[in-house]
Amino acid sequence: MTKEWFKDSVVYQVYPMSFQDSNNDGIGDLAGIKQRLQYIHNLGADVIWLNPIYTSPNKDNGYDIADYKNINSNYGTMQDFDELLQQAHQLDLKIMMDLVVNHTSDQHAWFKESRKSQDNLYSDYYIWRDPVDGHEPNNWLAAFGGSAWTYVPERKQYYLHMFAAAQPDLNWENPEVREAVFDVERFWLDKGVDGFRMDVINLISKPAGLPNIPEPVTSGTTMDFVADGHRLNEFLRQMNEEVLSKYDTITVGEMPGATPTDAIKYTGLDSHELNMVFQFEHVVLSSNPDVRMGKWNDEPVKLIELKKSLNRWQTGLDGKGWNSLYWNNHDQPRAVSRFGNDSPEFRELSAKMLATTLHMMQGTPYIYEGEEIGMTNGHFTELNQYEDIESINFYDELVNQKHILNQETMLRYLANMSRDNARTPMQWNSSENAGFSKATPWYGLNSNYNEINVENSLSDKNSVFYHYQKLIQLRHDSELIRYGTFEPIDSEDTQVYAYRRHYEGKTLLVLSNFTDATVERNYQQSEATKLLINNYADDLDTKLRPYESKAYLFEK
Structure with missing residues (x-):
């Protein structure tokens, strides 16, 4: 397998609005991130993924961009960004920007011009259609609810928005749009950024003719129908040829609905498009059986289904592509609340168990801010x-x-x-506003910040933080963990997630108990050369205590 730096890396995701406020206006900013670079470095991460920091009216927290080449004034200035980039690089931390180019803000200059008439320079930068029988051009629904079409009287036409009405979709069929996007990428790469996470990039090629979707129509079925259009490979190859291939980058494409087969098409080791895919299969497992409600439910994820999904990606991409590994991000609830147990008794154990389960797999791990201290859902009422x-x-x-x-x-x-579970401010200490800001934060704090915070974590040698730190160091030190092939074990086991990794005569055995009961499993762990990591202080061999997770090394 080709050894590239992004395969050896661990990514730490920063949601700037909620990370650290330096000027006490209640909003996180670039100077605040700069203050915390050493913390991220000490954790062991290699790359920082920044959620959007561009000029934006913030209808969707920065994913509605009004100017790709300027910094949102809430976060600071371009000089602040340049200093952040320089200081990150001095600590050997790379910066990955969030690139949102399926759509812009309706306040972007391109759209302001485009909506004026059907015959101006930007009239074809977005997807416009005439009414059909006085109604929307088709039956598509937006991801955030309601129709995917909004009428503009000046043009006597509807524009398409796969998300909010304030987020009109760009027309990638127009070569001028593609060149404008490539120009944005060159701007940031020439500054020295190290790559891009590309938001919903598999939506940029729409189905030819924009036909109606078969009933029943939901926001989810619309998204699945629109994704992976017939020109997506072409557009991504052009992006790679004209821009990405000329720089040493990390690129990950967020692709709702993607399968391992899709991922190989867009990110395969022999392709010339992107490095990795963010897929959603494992985070939508408990979707409501009533399709009208989509993701809205409170059902726990079934372990067998979780294993089936993660195993499918591990085996499907092995030797053909590269996985991105994540439990949560700015769009998902907190990992320990969703997949573990966030009760006081089991929060730390299950947070460590989830970390071990994921970080021992093949792929690039992503840690979302606060995950490394076991932050939980807000439990709002x-x-x-x-x-x-x-x-x-x-x-x-x-x-x-x-x-x-x-x-x-x-x-x-x-x-x-709710996505808001991930967006509560970072919990640095037990002081006013969790050390995030001296002003009232832009969004409410999680009430448990007095107990769950960085300061407490750093003072406890058995904390979730140090478990993550050890996992990252193990990955950096071990080609077996980074590159080993994946062998699932007992896929129908409803309590334990077990798998092996193999590389150059060495084997890694990973066992994770996803329950609050003590269970027994014998995989000859007594014959192991070494116990690499455990979330309990001792090892009871075949016994797995509540949420126990351990990884064994076998050498010939």
């Missing part, structure tokens, strides 16, 4: 505690408009699945 446009829109649609759910049920679903 009132609608006014939510800020996320998706959460608020779907509450309105499912409770107020369609009367599919009652208020109590939807609030329970939001507490389980």
Whole structure:
């Protein structure tokens, strides 16, 4: 297998708005991130992924970009960014930008011009269609609820937006749009950034003719229908040929609905497009059986289904592509609340168990800010505690408009699945506002910050933080962990996730108990050369205590 630096790396994701406020206006900023670079370096991460920091009206927290070449004033200035980049590089930390080019903000200069008429320089930069029988051009629904089309009287046409109405989709069929995007990429790469995470990049090629979707139509079925259009490979290859191949980059494409086969097409070791895919299969496993409700539910993920999904990606990409490994991010609930047990008794154990399970796999691990200290969901109980446009829109649609759910049920679903669970400010210490800011934070703090915070974690040698630090060091030191092939064990086991990795005569055995009961499993672990890591202080051989996870090395 080709050894490239992104395969040896661990990525730490920073959601700038919620990471560290340096000027006490309640909003995280670039100078705040700069203050915390040493912390990220000490954890052992190699790359920082920054969520969007560009000029934006923040209708979708920065994923609605109004100017790709300027910094959102809430976060600072371009000089602040240049200093952050320089200091990160001095610590051998690379910076990966979030590139959002399926759509822009409706406040972008391109769209402001495009909406004026059907015959100006930017008229074809977006996807416009005439009404059909006085209605929307087709039956597509937006990811955040409602129609994917909005009417503009000046043009007497509708524009397409796969997300919010404030996020019009770019027309990638127009070569001028592609060149404009490539120009943005060159701008940042010439500054010295090390790559891009590309938001919903598999939506940029729409189905020819934009046909109706077969019933029943939901936001999810619309997304699946639109994804992976017939020109996607062509567009990504052109991007690689004209821009990416001329720089030493890390590139990961967020691709809703992608399968391992899709991933190999776009990121295969022999392809010339992207390095990795962010797939969603394992984070949508507990989707509501009522398709009208999509992801909104409070059902725990079944371990057999989780193993089936992760194993499929591990074996499917082995030797053909490269996995991205993640439990949570800015769009997903907190890992320990979703896949583990965030009760006081089991939070740290299950957080460490999840970390070991994922970090021993083949691929590039991603750590979302606060995951490394076991931050939990917010457990909010009132609608006014939510800020996320998706959460608020779907509450309105499912409770107020369609009367599919009652208020109590939807609030329970939001507490389980809302993106806002990941967006509460980073918990640095037990002082005012968790050390995030001296001002009232832009978004409410998780009430448990007095117990769960960085300061407490760093003072406890058995904390979740040091477990992550050890996992990262093990990965850096071991080609077996980085490159070994993957062998699933007992896929139908409802309690334990077990697998082996093999590389150059060495074997790694990983065992993780996903329950709060003590169970027994014998995989000849007594014959192991060494116990590499465990989340308990001792090893009871074949016994696996609640949420116990351990990795053994076998050498011939």
